[in-house]
Amino acid sequence: MATRFPLDIRQIYVDPRAAALPRGQEILNRFPQAEHLQVTSHQNIPGLHGNAGLVKDWLRIKRQVLVLGVRKTLTLRPNGRSADFIAPGMANGCALSCAYCYVPRHKGYANPVTTFANIEDVLSALGRHAAKQGQKLTPNSVDPAAWVYDLGENSDLSVDALISDNVRDQIALFRALPHAKASFATKYVNRDLLGYDPQGRTRVRFSLMPAATARTVDIGTSSIPERLAAINEFVEAGYEVHLNFSPVIIFEGWTQAYRELFGQVDAALTPAAKAQLAAEVIFLTHNAGLHEVNLGWHPKAEGLLWTPQWQETKTSEYGGTNLRYRRGLKGQAVSRFTALLREELPYCTVRYAF
Template structure:
């Protein structure tokens, strides 16, 4: 489902009045002076966006044309232990891209445009306050050998968020000014404006990769995989730590050969500096019945590979939701197959975790 339309072309902004009272909220709105401003009481309750089944047919268009500006109410830093030691409060929620397997829309009903939070000062302050209570990291772990790692983009893609506001830039700068911590975010969008920043090695960018044919089917509106690989050396040279996510791994006939080819493309596409610091995460597909129903309304072809009752079983996630994942025994075998391929094709790439 390729599209020649711009990733973001905002024509309608749903804004909480409290957000427009803040400098960042006013800056965001000023970027689209011709957009219609629609006041809303809550960024979570917008009837014409959320909960309206008719919006499924406009899934991608809403992502491109609608923006929500709100105030982040919950500023809790949560423990993680996989991608990062901690999950920082989100500066945004939702995404301009439209990956068919994305979990964020499960909470938003039938529409998932980006919500940007205007109270960036309080978000940044909550991170600094939390870090001060931690003290130095007592011992190495799989997140990082030296620093506490804070994930910035649990519910969004920070590279795309940077098209909308200076929130991500502010946090990248923040982590250059504190000791003992670094930022981290995963992305499927190459935003070369980030190369103009000065992260000083204190931000880890994790480029998500999968075989190109599968990405074309399921990673809608994202940067093509070869372009993501081609950007890695540039981001390393700009002062970022760059890792990769092999995610999600989607099982279909011939999937092993497709991943081997991807690993060879990655090996050929990056230089010694990137290889010397490369690490990866391996994440197999998790899906959800509600998202399956939404996808049938706008991209049913993707569901042919994502919704596989013959291979999947229900699984309660850490947040209590009921999802479907590959059956435990088979999944263990899939993981081992992929780890063996990584060891063969990318022997210098440390696997931080796989599940």
């Protein structure tokens, strides 16, 4: 069964500078039924950001509210795990409602999509940066030959593509960059992307976890069977497709659940998909503030995410209190997971695991 369309935009908070741009006009015209509310900044909207009373409307706001702004910061940051560089994102926030998502930690009690209209600025910044890098002479775990740019650090590009042509334009850019490749992780199957003609220059990382776990924590996303079925289609359409086992959540029976998932992967994929397969593995990091937010709209998820008996606190670089699996436990769990993955999917390269 296909995932329902995740958007029902009824209100758009509009920065006039974004509305004056061609892409801004296209987005406003895409949702003609929506009410427009003018704001001076997409980052601080009174009544939306920081309003604790909105937590009960968490799901509705994500589906019905859109913020249209202008991206100011065009800095590209080095990464080294999922990508060589993190690109300036063309969106922030998501219409999906994964209970562990870190983006809401920085956006208060409402986390609708913020879409940026100045696509030409971002495309120019990416083109200049890629040209400056030149050819990749030293292979690394990210990619042996191409500089890889993560386009969706704070959003899901498969959902962003429902809002505007920003994703189509970015994929088109990377077709023309000889030494660079785009990359993004997704939990939503948007088959419109099959017509974007990536020509091998865009890597899609389909996020996977045991289906029963996903039904609890991946609210509004495509089901695990649908994501698995889409992998072959995206490979045939010219995408490089990797797996993103993130977050790996520890619970009673988790290794058996992942053994079953790996079997489902093996049964679903074509030889062509298997031949190019690689994976990244990221164990759960939770957050005290997000825990409190989740208790207001989806407390059931916290039974999986908030397990202090297995977790320890660590202060993040931004001063927040994060919970991670205890050091000794996590090390054993990572080793166990990667050994199981290699046993069940021996053709799947593990690019990194932590």
